[in-house]
Amino acid sequence: MAKNTIGKQRREESLSREQIIETAIAILDQSGESGLTFRALSERLATGSGAIYWHVADKNDLLIAACDTVVARTLEACAVGTTPKAAIRTLALGMFDAINAHPWVGSALTLAMGQSPIVRILERIGQQIRALRVPKEKEWAAVSALLSYILGVGGQNAANGQLALTQRGRSDFLEDLARVWSQLDPHAYPFTRSIAEKLPSHDDRIDFLDGIDFILRGIESKGR
Secondary structure, X not given: OHHHHHHHHHHHHHOOHHHHHHHHHHHHHHHOHHHOOHHHHHHHHOOOHHHHHOOOOOHXXXXXXXXXXXXHHHHHHOOOOOOHHHHHHHHHHHHHHHHHHOOXXXXXXXXXXXXXXXXXXXXXXXXXXHHXXXXXXXXXXXXXXXXXXXXXXXXXXXXXXXXXXXXOOHHHHHHHHHHXXXXXXXXXOHHHHHXXXXXXXOOHHHHHHHHHHHHHHHHHHHHO
C-alpha cells in the first residue's frame, strides 16, 4: 500500500502545474471556456484527473491561472516606454491584442477581480499614473478609468471578432452592420447613420488607442 501511495505521488509530481496551465491555454484558445474540462485535460496530458487536482483546485482556479500566465507574458513583452504616457499606450495595446488573441481572457479577468491577473495590470498602470504626477486623490479614478476602458473595449472587440467568425468574416460582418445602420430613421439616429459608411474600413486598434489618448488627455488636464 505504501509503495502504491509513493508511486502515485511521484506520477502526480512529475506533472507540473506549468504543464497543466499551458495545456489549458491551448484548449481555451481552441475550444473556449466550455471546452476546458478535466476530461479534456486528462486526455491531452495522458494522465488521470487526480493528478491534475493535485496541482489545481478546480476549473475556476485553472482558468484564473491560465489568464494570469497570459497577462504576465503580455506585460513582460510590453517594454517600458520613454514616457509614462507611452508606457500606458504600450500596455493598453498589448492587453487589447492579448484579449483579441485569447478571447476567453476577457471573461477570465472579470472572474479574477482582486486576484493576480487584475492586480498585475492595476499595478503597472498605477505606477505610470504616479509618474505622470496625478494628484493622489485622483489616482484611483485615473487608474480605474483606464483599466475599465482596456478590459471593456478589449473584451467587446474580442466578442465581436468571435461573432464575425460565426458569420462570413469581419469585413462582411461590418458591411452588413453598416447597411443596417444606414437604413435607420435619420431623425431618431442621425449620428449612427452618419458613421455607418466608416464601419467597414475602420481600424479597431487605432480606434482603441484614440480612446486611450482621450482618457490620458483628460487625466493630464485634471493634474494641472
